[in-house]
Amino acid sequence: MQIDVISIFPEYLDPLRHALLGRAIEQGTLQVRVHNLRQWATGVHQAVDSAPCGGGPGMVMKPDVWGPALDDVAQAHGPAAHADVWRSSLPHQRQQRHDQRQGYIPSGYDRPRDCTETEDPSLPLLLVPTPAGIPFTQAQAQTWSTESHIVFACGRYEGIDQRVFSDAQKRYRVREVSIGDYVLIGGEVATLVITEAIVRLIPGVLGNHQSHENDSFSDGLLEGPSFTKPRQWRGLDVPEILFSGNHANIDRWRRDQALLRTMQRRPDLLSTIELSPEDRRCLELGHSPVDDSHQPRG
Template sequence: MMKIDVLTLFPEMFHGVFNESILKKAQEKDAVSINVINFRSFSKNKHQTVDDYPYGGGAGMVLTPQPIYDAVDTLTQKSPATRRRIILVCPQGEQYNQEKAQQLSKEEHLIFICGHYEGYDERIRYLATDEISIGDFVLTGGELAAMVIIDSVVRLLPGVLGKAESYQQDSFSTGLLEHPHYTRPREFRGMKVPDVLLSGNHQKITEWREKESLRRTLLRRPDLLEKFPLSERQQKWLEELKNNN
């Protein structure tokens, strides 16, 4: 079972997210244990403050290292040999993607550090094995980003989604965007389900889905094709798609 600890100043933010849908089911199946910790409780200041004014001046407050270091020490001393990653959620970190989610899903223990206010004391970064950003924008704190990362990781754990196929064909899991999906009714407001999906010919359906995955990637994220190892057949399809477009 994977263990996830989240260090935050606002634990109440996580209650709804972690107690609904797939994350709730994953915990009920004992695929993951999620613990949210207010690192303010580790402050040795009599007022339990966790931030201070930055040296050199400037706007905002900076998180001090002591409470976060002590919180991480407490979490890691219980099982020092465990395979773990300590993740600093930060807009300066590496850009998050599906490949990173798959990497993290193989670990036994993840610790997330959620910053707030103006930023971290630089020494907190020495704790982290990973610094991760979910995009080139700034949030009020790291809580929402941590929720996004945790959701994307937990759904990859064995048994969480029932069948591995549920995520193996997801966008970015194969390196391309996922093909379109259809369900009933066959026709809705003049829009029809492609005939091939109703044919019962699984070989043709598989080929259609592969082509549509290429088409969607070409139209929406052509940058992904630059590093995707196309087969000879896929290369031929791609050239046909470019010519038709």
């Protein structure tokens, strides 16, 4: 996957070179280019914004700067053609974790390309982080993990002139997207969030594909609690069922914990999934019937 990011603060995107994303870059799974929007600004001051038409507070980012930038990134022309491909921050360790699986072929999500009937599926996907966009979800992360080229347009101030997105539809599949009902200073943080959510789902990025198959929201539920050694810590015990060796009961218990956590914190999600008789029994009881003696209370 190739990711291009356009921003007036390119150094803000440095986390893309670290940790899991950095390892994906090393593996050749991910290719990242970050572009300084001011390369397309003209004049002595390289201004990228101007006062809003009709008056009002703040400044709006100019179409005659963003338009050429998006043109060049889509076609790898101009300054975009000479942008450096980012390297990872440092070599990552290659030791194999205990849960990494051998002998399997990584496979991605069997999802159709995010494309309307009037869009060309071969065009890059342009993601514009904005509070006015559609909510970003795990389902979108799964779909977008199959893309070959994603471009992020990081706005600032009062946003980007709306005509930029209308014009960009000639060269991109444009999606305005929000990571939550709040306002950030700019689109860079949202770009980091969306990129990490997408890239970790690309086949081979995680050592064990079950790491994301069991994520919160992957099956419509929040993920249940996790435990590790030591068996007892500060007077608190790991639930005994996790040492039972009965994997069917353990799987059922984990499913029940996910159901109970979802009911407590996000009950709205339960209406979107199909519940089995076992699921309904757990919700009616308010605890997992698999192991009544080790249920969280309150």
